[in-house]
Amino acid sequence: MxxxxxxxxxxxxxxxxxxxxxxxxxxxxxxxxxxxxxxLESIFLVGRARSFRTANLSKVIRFNANEFVVSGDICQGGKKNTTIGIQYNHQQLITRLDQQTVKSKATIAYGFPLQIIHPKSYRILDAGPQIRREFIDWGVFNLSADFLPIWRRFKTALTQRNAALKTRLLNQVRVWNPELAYYGTIVHEYRSNYVYQLKPFFLLACEQLLGTTEIDIKINSGWDSVLTYEQALHKSAEKDLRYGFTGQGPHRGDLSVLIKKKQAKDYVSRGQLKLLVLALSMAQITMLQKSKQQLGCFLADDLTAELDNNSKEKVFQCLDEMKVQVFLTATDKDSFVKGPTVGDHKMFHVEHGVVTEE
Ligand SMILES: Nc1ncnc2c1ncn2[C@@H]1O[C@H](COP(=O)(O)OP(=O)(O)OP(=O)(O)O)[C@@H](O)[C@H]1O
Ligand SMILES: [Mg+2]
Incomplete structure (x- = not known):
């Protein structure tokens, strides 16, 4: 659980x-x-050490309070239970694992795999590529523990090359090309291998939720694909020098979701967009569970808004089959009536910030 x-x-x-x-x-x-x-924001904080609603954690602190604290006990199958604690006091974010302060937020962010779907989740497909890269990288980080050090080496090499570009010395820039190319190529390989593995889970979820299999997902490397990354860096060095930053690489990579070979976001309705994003998130959690026996958690805020009864039923059925822990919110109890009738559930009522189990 x-x-x-x-x-x-x-x-x-x-x-x-x-x-x-x-x-x-x-x-x-x-x-x-x-x-x-x-x-839900509190649960998300435990799983990711950040909020899904704001980048500014001060907004999360209750008015007139000095800090917020959330703490969760996590059970991962046969392993020993762990306690994750997140505290923020307008200045500093303190993350704790079993009462011990941990320096890297990443240690927490990949300790308790959870996914969320909320009213703004459709932005994953609608907004700029950064959010899609984060989405894919979260999956890769969770699947492969060795991805984080490689990703960090890539980021360091990118920062160094960008700093060299500011000095406007082409030779300095070229010094960084091999290292950046080496780690950048591996970052892309991890991503593309991940997307390859995710695809069958995503297609199955799309078939269940949208009734179509004419869907595809592709990851773009962020550089001219007929070249190696090192060749692309070499070729673009002078242009990069003019702009003062590295224009090609995995930091420019993107994930495309295609429906009938066209960009899905340009053709699907809002409800369908929501179902597509749901299919992506569900696929990530299901894949983690299948490949790592790691039990994930799925949060859905206002899930039933914008979905018709037929779609709602399909979503509940998929969630039921996922065999993960699920948290669903709605404004009234009846929204869950069409939900799974499993015995293994609890109902919570929230009123003026007070949570009561029924
Ligand atoms: N930092 C804060 N301190 C105190 N109250 C806050 C803070 N930020 C937001 N609020 C208030 O907290 C309340 C709960 O907000 P929340 O978004 O959790 O409501 P909700 O139950 O999800 O509502 P909805 O059904 O409209 O989505 C709101 O009244 C909001 O104005
Ligand atoms: Mg809400």
Whole structure:
């Protein structure tokens, strides 16, 4: 299972809440502004050491409070339970694993694999490529522990080459080409191998949710594909010098989702876009579970908004088959009526930031 216990202090309008979730389905309902998203935000903080709603964690701290703290007990199959603690006091983010402070946020961010779908999730397909790269890299990081050091070496080489570009000395720039090319090529190989593995899970989810298999996903390397990365860097060195930054590489890579060979985002409806994003997120969690026996957690904020009853039923069916821990929010209890009728579920009511188990 995933999250066994959650403690929340001073997140948004929640002064204090304790949750002991069910291993499978957790339904959270309450009126607008009651604190449902705040509760999911707290769980997300435990899993990712960041918020899905804002890059500025000060906004998460309850008005007039000095800090927020969230803490979650995580159970990963046969392994020993771990406690992840996240604390932010307007200046510093402190992350703890079993009471020990950990320096790297990444240690936490990949300790408890969770995915979320929320009203703005369609931006994964609609907005600029950064969000898609992050989405793919999160999957790669979780699947392969050795990706993080390589990704860091790539980032360092990129920073160094960009610094050399600022000096406007072509020879200095060329010094960094081999190292950047080496790590950049590996970063792309990890991504493309990941997308290759993700594809069957994604196609299956698309078939279940959208009733189509004419879907494809592709990862673009971020450089001219007829060249090696080193050749591309060499060729673009003078242009890079003019612009003052490295214009090609995995930091420019992108994920495309195609429907009938066309960019999906340009043709699908908003509801279908939501289902596509759901299929992507579900595929990531299912793949992790299948390949690493790592039990993920799936959060869905306002999932049922914008989906018709038929789609809702299909989504619930997919979630049921995923066998992961799920947290769903809605404004009223009836939204879950069409949901799975598994015995293994809990219902929580949120009112003015107070969470009660029913
Ligand atoms: N930093 C903060 N401190 C205190 N309250 C906050 C803070 N940020 C937001 N709020 C308030 O917290 C309340 C809960 O917000 P939240 O987004 O969790 O509601 P919700 O139950 O998800 O509502 P909806 O159904 O409209 O999505 C809102 O009234 C919001 O104005
Ligand atoms: Mg909300």
């Amino acid at each position: 995933g999250l066994l216990k959650l403690d929340v202090f001073n997140v948004r309008n929640i002064e204090y809440a304790r949750l002991e979730p069910a291993p499978r389905f957790n339904f959270i309902y309450g009126l607008n502004g009651s604190g449902k998203s705040a509760l």
